[in-house]
Amino acid sequence: MSMKERIQQKAGELFRRYGIRSVTMDEIASQLGISKKTIYQFYADKDALVKDIFKSITDHNKEKCIEIRSNSENAIHEQYLASDSAQEIFNNMNTSLLFDLNRFHPNVFADFEKFKKQFLFNIIKENIVRGIKEGLFRKDIDVNIITWLKLEMISGVLHNEEVVTGKTKPYQFENEMKDFFLHGLCTEKGLSFISKYKQQRQKRSA
Numbered sequence: 001m002s003m004k005e006r007i008q009q010k011a012g013e014l015f016r017r018y019g020i021r022s023v024t025m026d027e028i029a030s031q032l033g034i035s036k037k038t039i040y041q042f043y044a045d046k047d048a049l050v051k052d053i054f055k056s057i058t059d060h061n062k063e064k065c066i067e068i069r070s071n072s073e074n075a076i077h078e079q080y081l082a083s084d085s086a087q088e089i090f091n092n093m094n095t096s097l098l099f100d101l102n103r104f105h106p107n108v109f110a111d112f113e114k115f116k117k118q119f120l121f122n123i124i125k126e127n128i129v130r131g132i133k134e135g136l137f138r139k140d141i142d143v144n145i146i147t148w149l150k151l152e153m154i155s156g157v158l159h160n161e162e163v164v165t166g167k168t169k170p171y172q173f174e175n176e177m178k179d180f181f182l183h184g185l186c187t188e189k190g191l192s193f194i195s196k197y198k199q200q201r202q203k204r205s206a
Contacts, residue, residue: 003034003038003042004042006032007028007032007038007039007042007043007049008049008052008053008056010028010031010032011023011028011049011053012053012056012057014027014028014031015050015053015094015097016092016093016094016097017092017094018094019094019096019097019099019100020050020096020097020100020101020104020105021096021100021103021104025039025040025046025049028049047105047107047108050101050105050108051105051107051108051111054101054108054111054112055111058111058112058115058119061115062115062119064085065082065119065120065123068081068082068085069123069126069127074130074131074134074136074193075127075128075130075131075134075136075137076131076136076182076186076190076193076194076197077193077197078127078130079127079178079182080178080197080201083174083175083178086171086174087171087174087175090169090170090171090174091171093170095170098112116151116154116155117151120151120154121147121148121151124147124150124151125143125144125147128141128143128146128147128150128185129143131185131186131190135187135189135190136186136187136189136190136193137185137186137187137190138185138186138187141185146185149181150181153177153181154177156173156177179194182194
């Protein structure tokens with residue numbers, strides 16, 4: 001692993017654990033056992049480092065979404081796998097991360113919003129279209145409107161005050177959101193698959 005990759009990896013770990021604002025370049029250097037000057041050989045400032053890290057995160061998330069779609073049995077299974085992946089991310093992420101990003105690194109936050117409104121929008125839309133073709137989702141819906149609704153629900157989890165302040169765990173919001181969304185979208189056939197995947201997860205957690 002190159003020094004630049006080591007810096008990016010360690011900084012990413014610290015940002016996810018403590019938030020962006022509270023982690024200084026000095027602390028990153030100390031954790032790596034290098035001088036701050038070494039970091040500045042690769043990154044002009046903290047903003048450049050944050051930008052690089054979030055680009056890696058969004059690139060990884062794109063690959064993960066495509067992998068989930070390829071490995072899923074159907075559209076509902078895809079949503080459950082995506083939910084599992086989201087919960088894993090939430091469990092390892094400081095809830096102030098996106099708040100810090102929006103307030104102190106607005107250019108990077110704008111890139112994140114672009115990723116959400118373009119890539120995630122298309123992933124969600126393709127999932128809904130898939131579910132309709134499979135007979136799992138209702139045909140009498142406006143796909144674009146439902147896609148935007150789902151996207152806004154995701155944003156709600158990430159920016160909700162209860163989550164940001166730590167009063168409610170983000171996975172709790174995500175679970176309720178997924179169930180609410182799917183029950184409103186599914187046909188009778190789709191509802192049977194919800195029961196199937198819920199039972200599978202209950203057995204795993206028992």
